Amino acid sequence: MxxxxxxxxxxxxxxxxxxxxxxxxxxxxxxxxxxxxxxxxxxxxxxxxxPKSSSQTERTESVKEKLPEMVKRGEYTLNADYSRLILVNAENPLPSDYNYGWNLTKIDEKYHNGQLDRIDAGIWPYMRAMVEAAWQDGVDLKVWSPYRSYETQKMLFENRVRKENGDEAKAATAVARPGTSEHNTGLCADFNMASSQFEGTEMFRWLCDNAEDYGFILRYPKDRIDITGVMYESWHWRFVGINTAKEINKLNLTLEEYIKLKGLEPQAGLYDNATP
Ligand SMILES: [Zn+2]
The missing domain is CATH 1.20.5 (Single alpha-helices involved in coiled-coils or other helix-helix interfaces)
Structure with missing residues (x-):
């Protein structure tokens, strides 16, 4: 090579x-x-x-369940789940040892046109938001009669008995006996005037259209006197809670019927939920 x-x-x-x-x-x-x-x-x-582990998923869901549904109403953010379902009527009087006035706050003068000015502290933010919303719509809604003490209710009842010539039973259809009126709890109010004329006012029409958005229902409707045992009162509105009010109206029920339907104790949580 x-x-x-x-x-x-x-x-x-x-x-x-x-x-x-x-x-x-x-x-x-x-x-x-x-x-x-x-x-x-x-x-x-x-x-x-x-995928999240099942315990992780459950935890997230239970946290979600506990979060209240907050709704914006004018300047205020209200809890749509907050509810007050204490039933007080002739069959369900407040307990004889009930601590009247334990739960109250004062209503500022600009919101009421009557002598009485105290209401349940927990529901006042809802009522205040409602009254202000009516004002925004040009409707002069005012609180006439909110919380009444046992003594005030007793005086009103006795006056009515005199007017009915001593007929207590007849008087009781118009004015509740002391201890059997929702006014004794501070969870309701009469607006502007306690008179049948209220039905013809724009305040009444506004409440019919809007009150449920703030948690209030017409407590003694015209066609349910046999169930509530109280005459038709267009001026008397009761706080039950926003979601509850909507449900009650949708089902077309009175508070008596709703509590029965849900199987609730009429006065469960009597001392719960007030925010001082
Ligand atoms: Zn009333």
Whole structure:
């Protein structure tokens, strides 16, 4: 073999060896890159769609259940789930040891046009928002008679008995006996005037259209006297809660019927929920 040929063969071997090294390196780099990409893809997939463990899901849902539904009403944010369902009527008088006036706050003068100015502290934000919303609509809604003490109710009842010539039963259809009036709880109010003329006012029409948005219902409707035991009172509105008021109106029920339908104790939580 000539020297020239030997040199050529050597060159070729070196070239082939280099090629082999480059190929091996290239394969190595490619393998590493592919595995890194696969790994990264898997990881991002995991964080995006990995199902939460069942306990995690339950926890999130129970937190969601506890969050009250907050609704914006004018300047105020009200809790639509907040509810007060104490039933007080002739069959369900307040307990003889009831602590009258335990739950009250004072109503600012600009909101009322009567002598009485105290109401349940928990429901006042809802009533205030309602009265202000009526004003915004150009309707002069005012609180006439909110909370009444046992003594005030007794005086009103006795006056009515005199007017009915001593007929207590007849008087009781118009004015509740002390301890059997919702006014004794501070959870309701008569608006503007306690008179049948109220039905013809724009205040009454406004309440019919809007009161449920603030948690109030017409407590003694015209066609339910046999159930409530109280004459039709267009001026008397009772707080039950926003979602509850909407449900009661949708089902077209009185508070008596609603409490029965839900199987509730008429005066459960009598001392609950007041926000001083
Ligand atoms: Zn009333």
């Amino acid at each position: 000539s020297d020239k040929r030997k040199a050529a063969l050597k060159k070729r071997r070196i070239f082939l060896s280099l090629c082999a090294v480059v190929l091996v390196l290239a394969i190595a780099v490619l393998t590493l890159s592919v595995s890194a990409i696969v790994k990264a893809f898997k990881k991002s997939n995991d964080t995006q769609s990995k």
